[in-house]
Amino acid sequence: MEAFDNNEHPHRRFNPLLGEWILVSPHRAKRPWQGQKESTQALNLPAYDTTCYLCAGNERSNGVHNDAYTDVYVFDNDFPSLLEGEAEAPAETSPLFQLKPERGINRVICFSPRHDLTIPEMEVSAIQKVIQAWKEQYTDLGSRDFINHVQIFENKGAVMGCSNPHPHGQIWSQSSLPTNVEKTQANLKKYFEANGRSLLSDYIAEELQRKERVVLENEHFVVLVPFWAIWPYETLIVSKRHFGNITQMTPEETVAFADALKRLTVKYDNLFETSFPYSSGIHQTPTDGQDHPEWHFHMHFYPPLLRSASVKKFMVGYEMMAEAQRDVSSEKSAAILRDLSETHYKQK
Amino acid sequence: MEAFDNNEHPHRRFNPLLGEWILVSPHRAKRPWQGQKESTQALNLPAYDTTCYLCAGNERSNGVHNDAYTDVYVFDNDFPSLLEGEAEAPAETSPLFQLKPERGINRVICFSPRHDLTIPEMEVSAIQKVIQAWKEQYTDLGSRDFINHVQIFENKGAVMGCSNPHPHGQIWSQSSLPTNVEKTQANLKKYFEANGRSLLSDYIAEELQRKERVVLENEHFVVLVPFWAIWPYETLIVSKRHFGNITQMTPEETVAFADALKRLTVKYDNLFETSFPYSSGIHQTPTDGQDHPEWHFHMHFYPPLLRSASVKKFMVGYEMMAEAQRDVSSEKSAAILRDLSETHYKQK
Ligand SMILES: O=P(O)(O)O[C@H]1O[C@H](CO)[C@@H](O)[C@H](O)[C@H]1O
Ligand SMILES: O=P(O)(O)O[C@H]1O[C@H](CO)[C@@H](O)[C@H](O)[C@H]1O
Helix, strand or coil: CECCCCCCCCEEEEECCCCEEEEECHHHHHCCCCCCCCCCCCCCCCCCCCCCCCCCCCECCCCCECCCCCCCEEEECCCCCCECCCECCCCCCCCCCCEEECEEEEEEEECCCCCCCCHHHCCHHHHHHHHHHHHHHHHHHHCCCCCCEEEEEEEECHHHCCCCCCCEEEEEEECCCCHHHHHHHHHHHHHHHHHCCCHHHHHHHHHHHHCCCEEEECCCEEEECCCCCCCCCCEEEEECCCCCCHHHCCHHHHHHHHHHHHHHHHHHHHHHCCCCCEEEEEECCCCCCCCCCCCCCEEEEECCEEEECCEECCCCHHHHHCCCEECCCHHHHHHHHHHCCCCCHHHC | CECCCCCCCCEEEEECCCCEEEEECHHHHHCCCCCCCCCCCCCCCCCCCCCCCCCCCCECCCCCECCCCCCCEEEECCCCCCCCCCECCCCCCCCCCCEEECCEEEEEEECCCCCCCCHHHCCHHHHHHHHHHHHHHHHHHHCCCCCCEEEEEEEECHHHCCCCCCCEEEEEEECCCCHHHHHHHHHHHHHHHHHCCCHHHHHHHHHHHHCCCEEEECCCEEEECCCCCCCCCCEEEEECCCCCCHHHCCHHHHHHHHHHHHHHHHHHHHHHCCCCCEEEEEECCCCCCCCCCCCCCEEEEECCEEEECCEECCCCHHHHHCCCEECCCHHHHHHHHHHCCCCCHHHC
């Protein structure tokens, strides 16, 4: 039998956060690509766009005008997926037809008035203001009786379903714990109860020793390509200290988090010299009023690009029916990201 | 409190196959779309393309020439995600770094020599030949010692990562039970053991009574938009008789399955008068040599289009971090599909 090689042999890896196996086909990156090409993002956006419903002072589709805001701006989503109103639960008892009304509040968060300034091009001090707004939103929404979970996320780039290039994120808060959050919580809890330590503390301690999947670090955060990553350049930002949610970050940690966000996204932009698309999102303690010592603050980045600014990884047939699959090892992706410059390519 | 309405109030539904909740925001279909538009498929493909590596007689990238085939043609994938060779399992004991070598065989199945003939435009008798090939592959691959699961699937359309428009599907067979198959099996088993009947038998019995989610049926199969569908026009083909895998289909059932495939995909093409993209795949008994009375043959269709031939649903930020979300009720989608003609729009 051949000796096993991460970069040669097909294998499966286990994601301990979701409790799921994934398939790795490291040799498959050699496959030629004749399929769909994504159109690359327009690179020269204006600083202000009169037709953009997110720019300061402009009119939104419901007739409301945005404030003449100067840094971060948060407002209720005009087309929310969740509503505050309560509806009576329907009477249905079959286990095959389970349905529950769901309540929530959705908000939009513009990162700055600049129509053309994404996180990698923002100053670290400006990114801190975004983090400050996330803290305030988590507190404000989380304090309501009927809100038990606050999902902070960003869809960046048209290929990730973003419908407006003005840099912004979203917050969907709701009564229930969403499926993936509930799974993660169950796994974090099992580990915490068995070991008395947070799963992610143990995980990053080991990763910081092994180094092969670490992309960058600073005093308070580590950024790595998780052992079980599915997207080609997927990363995870984890706080070195074990705390549960964004409001528990110290001022120093907040600066360090902004630094990690900036450095990671600069590397991302530099990878294919393009405004790198991704979906990112924070996983942290639910706002259900319970104590959750198992939670350990972290942020996921799921970027779709595989080989170039125009060729993405498709999570389709096999992946939908069977399990997630990647064409390159996490170690190789981490090495590529690690070696990239931390100066944005536009500034060279 | 307001009385609950499926088509008005945000709610969650439970998928008993995967054991997961999903979010339904039926009111959200009204949201305007300014995001990415897909380029629609070239409609006039030639019957034979000299540059296509799937057409009969043509050369593939490894120098091999395809047979001068006249109906279905199956060959080993030139860029397989899985390999037959065995590699020694690495020594690693940490529960956070679990990795297992995986073996398998991947094949490609051309549906016919015609470069331009997708399933909705094929004769029912020609579709039967595809089903016959699926049976043979399931038997051939499944009979090998190291193959415990045979995943039959199709990625149709560039938007679903299909890299060659010549109508074809794939088969990825492997040693392990993939994540989603394992989850489905566990849920089918729990139900079967508790009730002595297959989950899907009980489910379709109820759906055939309620009718609101049924798209079409024939003597042996029902096609419906599952109660817990996530994709806008997701459907499920279920056999009326409870059997576990494709080799157990009677000749009459095989004809009926071909009929269901044809009628469903014709409706799909008619929906936006385009060659409708989707990923489809069969879920059936694993080939692990064990008895699996819990399994009930079914086929999933996951089509991405939402509003038109060029606007798809993006499963991104919230969906990746939290849970799958849809913008229209299953009942509404089923009604739309049900009302569509069963004559292909090109033939009118
Ligand atoms: O095998 P193909 O057609 O080259 O590739 C397509 O299907 C595979 C199986 O679903 C996916 O892994 C690829 O991302 C997709 O592009
Ligand atoms: O809310 P937006 O930006 O209009 O929409 C985008 O993000 C949402 C949340 O991830 C998704 O449900 C949509 O499919 C996507 O297009």
